Amino acid sequence: MIEVISTAGLAVLQDLGRPGWQQLGISRSGAADRNAHRLANRLVGNRESAATIELTLGGLAFRTLSALTVAATGARCPGLGWNSAVTLAASTVIALGRPAHGLRSYLAIRGGIAVAPVLGSRSTDTLSGLGPPPVVAGARLPAGTEVVADPADEALLGAGPSGPLQVVHGPRSDWFDDPDELYRRPWQVGADTDRIGIRLAGVPLARRRDELPSEPVLPGAIQVPPSGQPIVLFRDAPVTGGYPVIGVVHSGELDRLAQLRPGQDLRFVRRPDSPA
Amino acid sequence: MRLLRYGDRAVLIETEDVLGLRDSLLAQRHPAIEAVIPAARTVLVEYDPARFDPAGLLSQLRPVPSLGPAEAPLRIEVDYDGPDLAAVAEQAGLSPDEVVRRHSAAEYTVQFCGFSPGFGYLSGLPPELQLPRLATPRTRVPPGSVAVADEYTGVYPRPSPGGWRLLGRTDAVLFDLDRDPPALLQPGRRVRFCPR
Numbered sequence: 470m471i472e473v474i475s476t477a478g479l480a481v482l483q484d485l486g487r488p489g490w491q492q493l494g495i496s497r498s499g500a501a502d503r504n505a506h507r508l509a510n511r512l513v514g515n516r517e518s519a520a521t522i523e524l525t526l527g528g529l530a531f532r533t534l535s536a537l538t539v540a541a542t543g544a545r546c547p548g549l550g551w552n553s554a555v556t557l558a559a560s561t562v563i564a565l566g567r568p569a570h571g572l573r574s575y576l577a578i579r580g581g582i583a584v585a586p587v588l589g590s591r592s593t594d595t596l597s598g599l600g601p602p603p604v605v606a607g608a609r610l611p612a613g614t615e616v617v618a619d620p621a622d623e624a625l626l627g628a629g630p631s632g633p634l635q636v637v638h639g640p641r642s643d644w645f646d647d648p649d650e651l652y653r654r655p656w657q658v659g660a661d662t663d664r665i666g667i668r669l670a671g672v673p674l675a676r677r678r679d680e681l682p683s684e685p686v687l688p689g690a691i692q693v694p695p696s697g698q699p700i701v702l703f704r705d706a707p708v709t710g711g712y713p714v715i716g717v718v719h720s721g722e723l724d725r726l727a728q729l730r731p732g733q734d735l736r737f738v739r740r741p742d743s744p745a
Numbered sequence: 746m747r748l749l750r751y752g753d754r755a756v757l758i759e760t761e762d763v764l765g766l767r768d769s770l771l772a773q774r775h776p777a778i779e780a781v782i783p784a785a786r787t788v789l790v791e792y793d794p795a796r797f798d799p800a801g802l803l804s805q806l807r808p809v810p811s812l813g814p815a816e817a818p819l820r821i822e823v824d825y826d827g828p829d830l831a832a833v834a835e836q837a838g839l840s841p842d843e844v845v846r847r848h849s850a851a852e853y854t855v856q857f858c859g860f861s862p863g864f865g866y867l868s869g870l871p872p873e874l875q876l877p878r879l880a881t882p883r884t885r886v887p888p889g890s891v892a893v894a895d896e897y898t899g900v901y902p903r904p905s906p907g908g909w910r911l912l913g914r915t916d917a918v919l920f921d922l923d924r925d926p927p928a929l930l931q932p933g934r935r936v937r938f939c940p941r
Contacts (some may be wrong), residue, residue, distance in 0.1 A: 491782045493928040494858035494865075587922060597862050599922075628825045631778055639751035683866070685782040687787035689752055709784045709859030717752030740753075 470534040471578065473608040477528020477567070479595075479663075480604035482582060483575075484520045487590035487599070491708040497688070498705050501573050501664060502725035505543035509577035509625075512540035512554045514618040519581030520591035522604055524574040525663075529604075530564040531559045537612050538579035538620050544571025544728060554579070554620035558708040571728040579620060581613035595664045596705040633738035634639075634722050636691065641713035646675040649739070651691070653716055656699070656735045664705040666692075666727060669735065673697025676713065684712040689718035689726070691737075701726060746803055753778075756799045757789045763788055764933055765808065765858060766930050772809040783857040783863060783932050784940075785866070808941055818852055818935035821900070823891050827911035828881075833893065837873050845940055848912060855934040860892045863902040863920030865930030870898045882908035891938065898938075900930070 473480075483506060486499020500506030500523055507517040522529065527546035538556045545551045547566040557563065568574060584591055584601045593600040604610070633652075642648035651674065659668035674697045685690065690702045692712040701718060702710065703726060718726065719740060729735065746766070747759040760766045763783045770790060777797035782789040792799060808898065825845040834841040837871045853867035870893060872924050878894045886892070892899045892909035901907060902919035915938075930936065 489780065490862075491780055492858060492932055493863060493926060494860065495862045537807065588927065599862065637750060637752045641753050682785035683857070684757065684787045684789075685784045685857075687755055687789070687791070689750065706783060707859060707861075714751075717755075720752060720754050 470609055470611045471531045471537070472534055473604055473656050474530040474532060474562070474564075475528075475606050476604060478524060478526040479624065480522055480524050480529055480603065481593040481595065482520045482584065482601045483523040483592045484590055485518050486592050486704070487588050487594070490588055492684070495599065495622070495708055496594055496705050496708055497598055498590065498592040498600065498664075500575065500592070501704050502543050502575070502724045504724045505573070505575045505727075506550070508624055509540045509542040509575040509728040511618075512542070512552070512621050512624060513538050513577045513579035514554075514616045514620050515577060515579065515581050516615065516617050519613070519615070520584065522576040522582070522610070524565065524576070524742050525572060527565050527574055529576070530562065533559055533561045533563075533704055534609070535559050535612070540577050540620075541565070541574060542577075542635055543574040544549040544568035546574050550623075552626060554624035556620075559718055562586065572730050573727050578610070578612045579616060581615055583611045583613035594705050595634045596707060598677050632720070634725060635719040635740050636716040636737045637719060640716075640717075641681070642715050644677045644681075645715055648674075648715055650674055651699070652737050656737070658729045658731050658733045658735055660731045662729065664703055666706055667701040667729060669699045669701065671698070674699065674707065674715065681713050682712055683709040683711050683712070686714065687717065689720065690714045691716045691718065691724050703727075748799065748803055754794055754795070754833070755789055756802065758788045758790065758803070759786060760788060764854070766806070767932065768809050769806045773805070782921060784859065785856065788829070818937045819890075819929070821915050821917050821936060821938050822941045823913040823915050823938045825913040827890065827892070827913045829892075829910035830912050833874065833910050833912065836876055839873065844874065844912070848874060848893070848898065849938045849940050851937075853936045853938075855930045855932050855936065856897070857932055858928060860875060861902060861905055863928035863930065865899055865932075865934075866897045867899055867936055868897060868931070870896055874898075876910060878908035879910060882906055886911065887914065889916060889919070891915055911933075
């Protein structure tokens, strides 16, 4: 069990999400940076589907109420060893600071976090409110008992992918005067970026003005409202949207979206296997 | 039908018959198809690209009898006292009683869900009741509000902002996590509204 002393940014529980309910209007949700979430669990010997704490811009202080093993991954915060399993005695206080790079960090506890699942998942869906409540000061999070391996040594991570984000062109690129402007122009991550969507600032894309009947959408879809300023839909996006999607970020690049900080520059590149 | 690529793990299919296409896709029970999500004019098919090539998808489809239950339409009791009833009547050139009569005489089908968990978009709204959304959405619509917008009618499952025109309200519970499935209205379900 840990007791939360304070939080700074958003702190929520996440796992691999709630697939299979979209036809009832329920988003998939789940860890924004799936690889970092999986790694944190592997380091403490959990199943990758165990819940972790997802921090946005760090800032979590907690006290252990019993001895336990934890691992932190993702955007590196001062205050704890990173990318390795760390065993903490009871009554240890850990204060994670703010990361210098990246946006989201993950804290796994050996045994998982034993809160009740909702529709098969312990993810907090920040759009609908489904799942456990956000982690706030005073919250007590019990460690579970389900483990599949011993805690692991430090993970040695290579540099992640960099460069422009790979995009599969379409499905609604024909709504735009010049859809390739998406790839030529620089974009900047907006201040109001969250788990639902990443707003981009830049020279607006010129598009048809009429309305599109609601279409199903997925995380990674680059949706363009009449303003011409794109929004990259993310893990908690609704299951349908009413704006044309100019392109869809490749599924292998979604975790990179999780680490984009407001103000950061961003470019897209069209995947060569995209249809003409 | 037209098939459009949607990233590397999905295709979007344009169709005149969203629910029929959805049923045909679900009937295939292809193990690599992970989700079939209907909306207004399109169906999204999510798949595992290592085990499925969507190129031949349309040619393999066969019409199937509706998967929807053969049961009678779900009856939802409504108090038709919504704040927009008078304005809808005026714009439709009808009396409020006539709006109620026509809204409750039609049989609807849940075309798709979206906006929030359990919010169904019901097709079958009489054309004279089809009006655009409010220019300024309400910041809070009470749960159970029965509303119309464009070609759809629907019921708000929980308090939320909303721009649909409110005709009335129901005590029916649209979304309940302790129910299986949690949503009262699922795609394909037929619905009638009954004045109370």
